[in-house]
Amino acid sequence: MFTTTENTDDRFDAADERRAALAYVSEAFAEATLDGIEDVCFAQAALFTALESMVRNFGEEPVATFAEGLAERVRQGEFSIAGRH
Numbered sequence: 001m002f003t004t005t006e007n008t009d010d011r012f013d014a015a016d017e018r019r020a021a022l023a024y025v026s027e028a029f030a031e032a033t034l035d036g037i038e039d040v041c042f043a044q045a046a047l048f049t050a051l052e053s054m055v056r057n058f059g060e061e062p063v064a065t066f067a068e069g070l071a072e073r074v075r076q077g078e079f080s081i082a083g084r085h
Helices: 008-034 039-058 060-068 070-075
Strands: none
Touching: 008 039, 039 060, 060 070
């Protein structure tokens, strides 16, 4: 939804950038936990920050449309790493 037309090299670069970004966020989660911050508290702050950034870059309506699709993606297990409950 938030992508542009890219050539093959750009897609690989974008995938590498997303992996690096995920590594940074994962490290920040780990550091916060080690400092005694509850992971749920950090997750809520991270979601707020992410949505704020997306709204700044794409506008409210595209982000709202994106967010509407998150419920089904969660239900389908897209964000589950461990076994399903």
